[in-house]
Amino acid sequence: MSDRPLAVVTGASSGIGAAFARRLAADGHDLVLVARRRERLEALANEAGARHGVATRVVAEDLAQPDGIRRVATVVAEGPPPAFLVHSAGFGSRGLFAELDPATPRTMNLLHVVAPVELVRAALPGMLAARRGRILLVSSLGGFFTTARYTTYSATKAYLNMFVEGLQAELDGTGVRAQAICPGLTRTEFLDTPEYAAFKYQQVPDRFWMTAEAVVEEALASRETVFVPGRHNRWLVRAIQAPVLGRALRRALAAANRNGLY
Numbered sequence: 490m491s492d493r494p495l496a497v498v499t500g501a502s503s504g505i506g507a508a509f510a511r512r513l514a515a516d517g518h519d520l521v522l523v524a525r526r527r528e529r530l531e532a533l534a535n536e537a538g539a540r541h542g543v544a545t546r547v548v549a550e551d552l553a554q555p556d557g558i559r560r561v562a563t564v565v566a567e568g569p570p571p572a573f574l575v576h577s578a579g580f581g582s583r584g585l586f587a588e589l590d591p592a593t594p595r596t597m598n599l600l601h602v603v604a605p606v607e608l609v610r611a612a613l614p615g616m617l618a619a620r621r622g623r624i625l626l627v628s629s630l631g632g633f634f635t636t637a638r639y640t641t642y643s644a645t646k647a648y649l650n651m652f653v654e655g656l657q658a659e660l661d662g663t664g665v666r667a668q669a670i671c672p673g674l675t676r677t678e679f680l681d682t683p684e685y686a687a688f689k690y691q692q693v694p695d696r697f698w699m700t701a702e703a704v705v706e707e708a709l710a711s712r713e714t715v716f717v718p719g720r721h722n723r724w725l726v727r728a729i730q731a732p733v734l735g736r737a738l739r740r741a742l743a744a745a746n747r748n749g750l751y
């Protein structure tokens with residue numbers, strides 16, 4: 490590595506994580522790129538090196554496996570303190586809890602909760618000693634409300650929002666900042682799975698979708714601890730938290746869920 494600041498990005502092989510990695514490389518950060526698909530990470534590493542002259546380490550690991558989490562945590566703890574720690578690795582799953590393959594919630598809890606908590610714990614001593622750095626954990630609008638068939642997904646994202654709030658209370662005045670970034674519909678590979686093929690996300694009008702790049706720009710510019718990118722998404726969160734409108738909206742969302750819209 491070098492005297493350039495370091496950014497560690499999980500989920501860097503696609504979508505929001507890849508957009509964070511590209512943007513942070515353009516800003517002159519060396520990169521540690523984490524995901525399972527090594528060839529994608531290597532392609533991104535080559536691109537970042539050629540375009541921006543930054544150094545990149547590819548760490549191809551499965552962050553839903555305790556051993557994989559441990560190995561990545563060791564890379565983070567033993568490396569230079571990151572200027573950015575971004576956890577974007579994640580996946581969606583739709584299904585009634587009692588009918589899910591029991592491996593699915595276990596995998597999701599490991600990837601969405603255990604991995605970021607352990608990576609933050611590994612990075613923090615160095616970041617605190619350096620008195621600088623930003624932790625961005627990619628959460629979801631789903632952390633603010635849930636419906637049938639999204640139980641575990643919403644619960645893991647609500648965990649991240651609460652975790653970051655407590656953490657930021659501890660970090661106040663240290664120079665290190667923690668944020669949960671809660672996107673709504675974002676055009677990535679997230680919904681390109683057989684599990685979602687039958688649902689009607691693509692009928693949602695264009696104005697309700699964001700690009701991964703727009704999510705990243707808003708996230709980097711924000712100072713809110715729990716930040717929702719996109720004005721339409723912020724409106725939805727405010728509306729859902731309002732007493733009367735919120736109840737009506739939750740009922741409408743539950744009906745849309747039962748009817749297979751999402």
Ligand SMILES: NC(=O)c1ccc[n+]([C@@H]2O[C@H](COP(=O)([O-])OP(=O)(O)OC[C@H]3O[C@@H](n4cnc5c(N)ncnc54)[C@H](OP(=O)(O)O)[C@@H]3O)[C@@H](O)[C@H]2O)c1
Pocket residue numbers: 499500501502503504505506523524525526527529550551552553554577578579580581600627628629630671672673674675676677678679680
């Ligand atoms: N897209 C949306 O509409 C949306 C909305 C709200 C929140 N989010 C959140 O945004 C985050 C990023 O998702 P995305 O939209 O960018 O989706 P994506 O394009 O599917 O990217 C997901 C990333 O996670 C990595 N990943 C998945 N399982 C992994 C594992 N076991 N170990 C290590 N890495 C793993 C994938 O890489 P490999 O397959 O190479 O491992 C990929 O890089 C997720 O946490 C998601 O919950 C997305």
